[in-house]
Amino acid sequence: MTHPDTATRILNAARALFEREGADSVSMRKVADAVGITPTAIYRHFRSREALLGKISDDSFDEIARHWDAHRQGKDPLARLLATQQIYLDYALAYPHLFDHAFLARRRNARRFPADFIAGQSPTANVMHEAVVEAQARGQLRGGDAWALTMTVWAHAHGLIALQRAGRFSFDEAGFRAFFTTSLHHLLDGLRP
Structure with a gap:
């Protein structure tokens, strides 16, 4: 050993x-x-302590990216897009402090939209973007700026999770998961052509 x-x-x-x-x-x-x-x-x-915390954050991003990457191929693109958001939710609920640090706290080296994302520097957003582009090509989502649609979906999911983390919902975990999924479906319905 x-x-x-x-x-x-x-x-x-x-x-x-x-x-x-x-x-x-x-x-x-x-x-x-x-x-x-x-x-x-x-x-x-x-x-430094910041370097240690940065490594923890980087590793947590890599963990999410590996899970999202597993959904990169196959399936309907909208199903892939929803799957990525479910993984995001799972991560936030399983590792709330890591989620807060990675996605809610200001960090000096955090990737910034639009430049870093358009340059392909976000391994997680890249997977979502590919699904959005494919869904647009299939006529499942409206045309237009695929990065803007990608960020709309991500911001919606992120906002719901942030509100849950702040105690703004009275749901238990199962109730919040159901609400989260339904809300994402409503959003995607509104983004159809």
């Missing part, structure tokens, strides 16, 4: 703290205590 290297152990400990208590709970001292090293030893692997 191989043991993870120190950098991996640091990341795992930091992510566990992050998932349990949020970004503010991730201190170099707490991470070092969890790993069994000194706080200064962490700096051999991560130049």
